Amino acid sequence: MMFTKKSVSKSNKLAAALPLGMAYAIIIAVCVAVLIVHWPALSAKALSFDDNQYLTKNLLVQNPSWRSAGRFLTEILRPSTVEGYYQPLAMISLMFDYALGGRENNMMPFHRTSLIFHIANTALIIVLLYLLFGQIWIAAAVGLLFGVHPMTVEPIPWVGERKTLLAAFFSLWSLIFYVYPRVTGHKSRVTRFYIGSLVAYLLALMSKPTSTPLPLVMLLLDYWPLRRISWRAVLEKIPFFVLGGISAIVTVISQTRAAGVTTPSQFGLERIIMVLCHNIIFYLYKISWPVNLSSHYPFPEPLNLSQPMVLAGVIGTIILFLLLAISLRRTRAALAGWLIFFAAILPTMQIIGFSNVIASDKFAYLPSIGLLMIIASFLVWLCNNKFSTLCRISAAIILLLACAESTATRRYLTHWQDSIGFFEHMLSLAPDAVPVHNNLGMALYSKGRFDEAINHYHRVLQLQPDDAKAYNNLGLALRAQGKLNEAISYYQQALRISPDLIEAHNNLGIALAFQNRFGEAIDQYQQALKIKPGSAEVHNNLGSALQSSGNLDEALVHYRLALRDIPDSVEVNNNLAWILATHPDQKLRDTSQAVAFAEHTAELTKYKNPTVLNTLMTAYAAAGKKELADQIRKKLELYKQQPSDRKEIKNH
DSSP states (O other): OOOOGGGSOTTOHHHHTSOHHHHHHHHHHHHHHHHHHHGGGGGOOOOOTTHIIIIITOTTTTSOSHHHHHHHHHOOSSOSSSSSSOOHHHHHHHHHHHHTTOBTTBOHHHHHHHHHHHHHHHHHHHHHHHHHHOOHHHHHHHHHHHHTOGGGSTTTTOGGGHHHHHHHHHHHHHHHHHHHHHHHOOGGGHHHHHHHHHHHHHHHHTTOGGGTTHHHHHHHHHHTTSOOOSHHHHHTTHHHHHHHHHHHHHHHHHHHHHTOOBOHHHHOHHHHHHHHHHHHHHHHHHHHSOOSOOSOBOOOSSOSTTSHHHHHHHHHHHHHHHHHHHHTTTOSHHHHHHHHHHHHHGGGSSSSBOOSSSBOGGGGTTTHHHHHHHHHHHHHHHHHTTOHHHHHHHHHHHHHHHHHHHHHHHHHHGGGSSHHHHHHHHHHHOTTOHHHHHHHHHHHHHTTOHHHHHHHHHHHHHHOTTOHHHHHHHHHHHHHTTOHHHHHHHHHHHHHHOTTOHHHHHHHHHHHHHTTOHHHHHHHHHHHHHHOTTOHHHHHHHHHHHHHTTOHHHHHHHHHHHHTTOTTOHHHHHHHHHHHHHOSSTTTOOHHHHHHHHHHHHHHTTTOOHHHHHHHHHHHHHTTOHHHHHHHHHHHHHHHTOHHHHHHHHTO
16 A cells, blocks of 8 residues: 555645655554564464364365365355354465464464464554554554554464454455545545455455454444545445345354354343443453453353443443543544444354353454544544644653553463463463363363363363263363273263264264274264264274274275365375275275375375385285385385384384
């Protein structure tokens, strides 16, 4: 976006005289400051809620390809890898980071991209405020307050929240494209910028559908500060509202099918009012005093006026509305800015229930634009009325606030350095939060600390006796300790509570297979596939159980189905190669395919896995390639003579 004298408010001669290079230098300086403050995010190792769906267990993200991208784009009404709404661009961006080396044990590529988007969003906010108010120094100062604010931390180290940053990025471009020709007077470019704004809005919706209210935000900008509200302004938003309406329908359908939602009629009007009042004051409080931040703010109990936070929310909301009404006597800024904030955050205000939290820092990321506009307009008023002393005092206050925010941001980032510390921090603020206990248990489980994990799962069941996932997780921990019978009983209890819990069916099948109860295991896998027909993990496990029970023909079918989503799976490729090379039925034996699968598997393991090399040797022998089989046999003999190499291979 080019800065020109035409894009500056005519009332500000100082801004109009500002050199173009200086404007860029100021924005770059703010961006560098934001980078420095958020730098520790690059080393964060914590996995947050749902990161398993977005990274650790998402087979499409872990297999970057045009096919994976196509799946993300075309699975509109029922995404298969994420229990939630349609968000293809966010998933594709994570897939790119995976291709660049991002892994569970190397989170830096994910955090690097997220930090770049946050810095870009800070710059775009400065541009938007500059276009609206014509003062680059004020725009930069307010942008700095946004960029280093502790409530902007959450979307950066939280892998699954790439969607928040990406949606904000495209939403800001949409607003800039909308505002630019209207404040610069470039009427010949209105159509071009209009199309650009519409396209950017579509991309924002494809990143995260909470961008839906953007057309309403544009109308509010028409009311203030653009002051061009009219029927024409309303009519020109029709294509935006159509896109937003389609996105809203898709979102409700996909969310309902994948994870479920609670409709307003199920809540009741009184509860909706209580939640709205609580959240209005909660967000204003956290933005102005960002302490005790967390990624899990549970619903207050009880959710009525006897709860202090709910009562404070109702009283505070009444006072806020009175103050906004009074402010209209002097300016539209306070009301319009607050309405922009409220409109943008409305989809996440739990009128339609989709989450187990009442509020979240990330929900305020893009909506904060409305509040930033109020601050910017106040500072412009001070400067335009030549209150030089107050301007200098305001500048000093902004610098002090930025320093205080930066310190708080750095302090908050320390909690994101590992998963266990991350969830322990949340439990210190909400000791009875069931999802936090569950996730802390999983974090402890992943570190070999099974007894501690089990304690947290038992705590979940004390708080919520019918939590099927807790029973499933208990089964996992007990299975890891070799207590298969106990694990099986917990999996069965999970399925009694939630018969459609695919994880419990799959895990029960694995435990039964460990006991060589292959018939029962096969039955569990088949039930899992009725719930989720495209699960590559279940197809692979079913193929393994069928192979172990001697049903090689069906095993081949399920291995091939698994390979559609995990084409580079060592286990699946190796099993396919072995069956195709050794199948007793010559009609089904296919030595050429066996060699192809075995060679691919050997390449994946860099010819260092003895099990894979044995399969490759067998495939070569079956295909009549004696010399190649002998070469692999000699390689295997060398491995047997080198204990250090065998240890390395075992750990592969």
